[in-house]
Amino acid sequence: MTNRPQTLTTSLAGRARRLLIALMSVLALLVGSSAGAQSLVPTDQSFSHLVLVAGSDNAAFNIRFIELLKQTLGDRIEVRPYTEAISQAQPQALVVSLGNRALSRVQQQSTRPPTLALMIDEDQFANYANRNGPPLSAIYYDPPLLRQALLGHLILPHGNQVSMLVRPGQETNYDQLIDELASYGLKAKLFTVDSEDNLIASLARALTYGDYLLAVSDNAIYNPRTIKHILLTAYRRNRIVIGPGRAFVRAGVLATTYTPVDDIARAASRHIKAFLQSGRLPPAVHPEDFGVEINQQVARSLNIPLPEASQLEAQLKSLLGAGTEEEAP
Numbered sequence: 001m002t003n004r005p006q007t008l009t010t011s012l013a014g015r016a017r018r019l020l021i022a023l024m025s026v027l028a029l030l031v032g033s034s035a036g037a038q039s040l041v042p043t044d045q046s047f048s049h050l051v052l053v054a055g056s057d058n059a060a061f062n063i064r065f066i067e068l069l070k071q072t073l074g075d076r077i078e079v080r081p082y083t084e085a086i087s088q089a090q091p092q093a094l095v096v097s098l099g100n101r102a103l104s105r106v107q108q109q110s111t112r113p114p115t116l117a118l119m120i121d122e123d124q125f126a127n128y129a130n131r132n133g134p135p136l137s138a139i140y141y142d143p144p145l146l147r148q149a150l151l152g153h154l155i156l157p158h159g160n161q162v163s164m165l166v167r168p169g170q171e172t173n174y175d176q177l178i179d180e181l182a183s184y185g186l187k188a189k190l191f192t193v194d195s196e197d198n199l200i201a202s203l204a205r206a207l208t209y210g211d212y213l214l215a216v217s218d219n220a221i222y223n224p225r226t227i228k229h230i231l232l233t234a235y236r237r238n239r240i241v242i243g244p245g246r247a248f249v250r251a252g253v254l255a256t257t258y259t260p261v262d263d264i265a266r267a268a269s270r271h272i273k274a275f276l277q278s279g280r281l282p283p284a285v286h287p288e289d290f291g292v293e294i295n296q297q298v299a300r301s302l303n304i305p306l307p308e309a310s311q312l313e314a315q316l317k318s319l320l321g322a323g324t325e326e327e328a329p
Contacts, residue, residue, distance in 0.1 A: 049276050050093040054082035054102040056119065065098060068262060072269035077276070082106070087113050094275055096268060100124045107131075116271050116281060118264060121217045125284060137281035139267045142217035143243065143257045144286045146180050147320065151257055151292065152212045152242040153186060154315055155306065162188040163210025165202060165221050184319075188214070193221050200233060207237045215243040215253070227251050240302065246293050254302070255294040257316070263289040292316065 053069065055062030062081070069079045080086070082095055091111055097103040099119045106115055107128060117125055117138040125138040149162050162181060166174065171190050178188045191206040193199050199221070206213060213234055215222050222230070222244055231252045234241050240254045249256050259267075267287040275281050292313040299306045306312070 048076045049078065050090055051077055051079050051272060052082040052087055052090075052093055052095045052113075053079060054095055054097040054106050056099040056102055062098065065261065065265065068265035069096070069269065069272075072265050073272060077272070084109055094272060096272070103128065114275065114281065116268060116275070117284075118268055122284075122286075123217065129284065135275065135279070135281040137271060138284040139264060139271065140284065140286045141259070141264070142245065143259070143290065145174075145177050145214065145216065145243075147257050147290065147316065148243045149177075149181055149186060149188070149214050150184065150319055151255060151312065151316055152214060152240065153184070154312055154319070155240065155242075155255060155304065156211055159211025160186050161210050162186055162212065162214050163206035164188060164190050164214050164216060165193050165199075165206055166190050166216060167218065167220060168192045168194060196226060199226060200229060203230060203233055207234060207239045210239070212240045212242060215241055215248065217244040222248065227253075235298075235302065238302065240304070249293050249295050252298060253295065254298050254304070255292065255306075255312075257290045257292055257313075259287045259290050263287050 051069070051073070053062065053066050055065075066079055066081070073079065082097075087093065087095060087106075087109060088111060091113060093113065095106050095113045095115045097106050097115060097117050097120075100121075103115065103117045103120060103125075106113065112131075112133050114135040115137075117128070117136070119141045120138055121142040122138075122140045123142075125140065128136060129138075152162065153159065164174065171192070174188070174190060181188050189206075189209050191202045191209075193202045203213075213230075227248060228251075231241060241248075242254065243256045245256055246258045264287060266289070267285070271282050290313070292309040294306055294309050294312070296306065
């Protein structure tokens with residue numbers, strides 16, 4: 001009985017020590033977590049702003065594009081690869097996404113950041129364009145169809161009828177384009193493709209009407225499974241195909257316009273600087289600068305004499321510039 005108070009005192013002291021150790025451990029975790037969060041944000045005071053780049057699946061391209069952005073943005077803006085942790089720690093930092101998958105990943109954050117989408121088609125961006133929340137804009141990767149159609153007209157000066165394959169329900173998306181083409185003396189007609197099963201039948205009707213086929217950026221119609229059949233059918237009827245992009249020219253399409261990566265970086269830097277100055281992103285646009293790529297082997301096979309790509313580019317820019325001047329008040 002005489003030892004019970006001493007035992008009780010020893011037990012209480014042991015519990016106190018264990019409680020103190022537990023509290024110290026929690027405190028250490030909290031301090032470590034705070035330090036970890038601080039390490040996510042820029043510590044170099046020479047930078048005045050942070051821009052995060054959510055990359056594509058192509059690591060080499062991501063590295064190259066980040067370097068291009070750094071060159072165009074200057075020394076006061078830090079450009080770093082995106083992670084959700086960094087973005088959450090710096091919710092006001094602008095995120096630049098490269099491609100549709102990167103944009104989807106960024107937009108799935110619990111707190112969406114301001115975002116500039118690059119390397120994305122206009123139709124892909126339309127799925128996000130009307131969302132409420134932080135600023136969201138894009139610089140489109142697919143060439144504007146008016147520019148593509150005028151390229152076809154430069155290649156075939158006497159061809160003024162343009163055919164387009166589109167999916168059912170999307171016809172009204174091209175009303176403005178049809179009106180714009182009319183101002184250049186061109187007539188466009190749409191032919192619907194319900195599925196790959198009736199693709200060739202719709203294509204045959206389109207080739208009967210048009211002097212050339214204007215390919216829209218739609219993977220449901222133009223993809224690795226279908227492009228061979230489209231090109232063979234078109235060339236058998238002595239019709240050319242324009243667009244939708246550089247990869248298709250390498251596959252056998254005659255020509256397309258495109259925007260070089262350097263020009264995309266410069267266009268992106270203008271949007272980024274506007275956001276950093278005002279907190280708002282300019283509207284989504286197609287880059288003004290572009291190049292022309294042609295498949296000379298296809299041109300020779302079709303007996304179509306073509307000038308150099310640079311000459312077509314200059315002619316096309318002059319034509320588009322003249323159209324812009326006519327629209328000005």
